[in-house]
Amino acid sequence: MTRPLPELTVGILGAGTVGSQVIRILESSSADFAQRSGAGLSIGAVLVRDPGAPRDVEIDPALLTTDPAAAIDGMDLVVELIGGIEPARTLVRRALRQGTSVVTGNKALLAAHGPELYEAAAASGADLYYEAAVAGAVPVVYGLRESLAGDRITKVMGIVNGTTNFILDAMDSQGLGYADALAEAQRLGYAEADPTADVEGLDAAAKCSILASLAFHTRVGIDDVEVEGITRVTAEDMAQARREGRVIKLLAIAERRTGDDGREGVSMRVHPAQIPADHPLASVDGAFNAIVVEGEAAGRLMFYGQGAGGAPTASAVLSDVVAAAHHRAYGGHAPRESVYAHLPVLDPGCARTRYHVRMRVEDSIGVLADVAGVFAGHGASIQAVSQHDDSEPGACSLIVTTHMAREADLRAVVRALGHCTSVREIVSAIRVEGD
Ligand code: HSE
Numbered sequence: 001m002t003r004p005l006p007e008l009t010v011g012i013l014g015a016g017t018v019g020s021q022v023i024r025i026l027e028s029s030s031a032d033f034a035q036r037s038g039a040g041l042s043i044g045a046v047l048v049r050d051p052g053a054p055r056d057v058e059i060d061p062a063l064l065t066t067d068p069a070a071a072i073d074g075m076d077l078v079v080e081l082i083g084g085i086e087p088a089r090t091l092v093r094r095a096l097r098q099g100t101s102v103v104t105g106n107k108a109l110l111a112a113h114g115p116e117l118y119e120a121a122a123a124s125g126a127d128l129y130y131e132a133a134v135a136g137a138v139p140v141v142y143g144l145r146e147s148l149a150g151d152r153i154t155k156v157m158g159i160v161n162g163t164t165n166f167i168l169d170a171m172d173s174q175g176l177g178y179a180d181a182l183a184e185a186q187r188l189g190y191a192e193a194d195p196t197a198d199v200e201g202l203d204a205a206a207k208c209s210i211l212a213s214l215a216f217h218t219r220v221g222i223d224d225v226e227v228e229g230i231t232r233v234t235a236e237d238m239a240q241a242r243r244e245g246r247v248i249k250l251l252a253i254a255e256r257r258t259g260d261d262g263r264e265g266v267s268m269r270v271h272p273a274q275i276p277a278d279h280p281l282a283s284v285d286g287a288f289n290a291i292v293v294e295g296e297a298a299g300r301l302m303f304y305g306q307g308a309g310g311a312p313t314a315s316a317v318l319s320d321v322v323a324a325a326h327h328r329a330y331g332g333h334a335p336r337e338s339v340y341a342h343l344p345v346l347d348p349g350c351a352r353t354r355y356h357v358r359m360r361v362e363d364s365i366g367v368l369a370d371v372a373g374v375f376a377g378h379g380a381s382i383q384a385v386s387q388h389d390d391s392e393p394g395a396c397s398l399i400v401t402t403h404m405a406r407e408a409d410l411r412a413v414v415r416a417l418g419h420c421t422s423v424r425e426i427v428s429a430i431r432v433e434g435d
Contacts, residue, residue: 009044011075037325047071105132111206118337129320137312151295158291199231212254226348349408416433
């Protein structure tokens with residue numbers, strides 16, 4: 001005789017794009033979820049702001065509540081899909097303190113307040129799962145936290161924001177300027193009405209810090225990430241990169257490396273960069289995400305897929321629900337936060353990169369020598385120089401690409417060029433990665 005499965009009740013906080021898909025899939029495949037997790041899963045309550053609001057998915061009105069306690073207290077699992085810091089932080093803490101496992105997709109919350117939530121989970125024996133917080137359906141959190149736990153990760157580099165990738169791709173493939181590409185992304189629902197978190201790189205920075213914490217077994221947060229968004233990238237920058245066999249992508253880069261003082265630390269940065277057109281990340285187009293992970297034993301791995309959207313993100317949420325439900329029913333717990341490495345966060349200036357500097361200079365004798373002298377004076381070796389005619393009388397356009405150098409030295413080069421009498425204008429300075 002087969003024993004009946006234990007029955008678990010799930011509280012869902014938020015029924016927006018992702019929450020409604022979680023509810024749809026959970027209800028339509030309940031028999032499969034029971035088999036996979038070893039427990040019957042039923043939705044106990046759904047916390048919403050407005051029970052009367054129109055929804056993509058039909059939800060039993062009896063489940064809808066505006067009372068957080070009704071969706072948390074007494075539940076076996078809580079799924080947080082509200083997003084943002086408050087009230088999500090208070091609600092997640094409430095669940096964890098009661099020993100109730102939480103599944104969240106909230107990257108901003110984890111990047112700002114991860115440690116207190118991990119501690120609350122560990123103290124009460126609850127699980128805290130967050131596969132959906134980075135790159136939607138792409139299982140990179142599990143990959144780093146579990147599949148690669150046997151390796152020493154040295155670098156994580158990826159495209160972790162679909163909105164900006166869509167915008168840059170539209171600029172590249174359609175020749176659009178930034179403002180037009182953003183408007184197109186908003187029209188198609190990829191960018192929000194207020195696109196700040198995406199276009200200024202903050203969403204990518206939150207994800208970068210989560211990936212770095214997992215990859216390097218250390219505690220870092222969003223404030224430790226050096227961030228530059230895509231708002232200053234122009235159609236001409238895109239076209240110039242193409243002419244030189246590269247494309248521009250917004251990259252999140254986390255590295256374990258030696259700092260200026262010889263100690264090992266973590267360097268994290270988010271910025272647009274030219275990458276070679278044949279680099280694996282160059283062909284990641286539209287709103288897709290991809291993350292390249294370098295492990296000492298595994299070598300290079302690439303994770304690729306849909307980084308946003310209701311159903312893809314719900315897929316990640318539900319994988320965590322299956323794991324947390326199994327633990328609730330049969331014992332065991334999710335991997336705890338692993339911070340044993342205690343790596344310092346390195347000064348952003350000691351990151352090593354290459355610069356591609358486009359400037360308008362006087363077209364007269366000795367200018368090239370002046371400009372080359374500025375690079376040499378800051379220890380930055382030049383890899384390529386090209387000169388082109390310019391529409392301004394007496395001027396020409398000069399493009400200099402460097403070899404690898406310290407970020408601080410390259411920034412100093414750009415500052416010094418700005419004071420150079422033969423340089424009329426620094427048109428753009430963009431990093432080059434992935435060679
Ligand atoms: N706004 C994010 C993106 C999706 O564009 O990738 C959720 O993190």
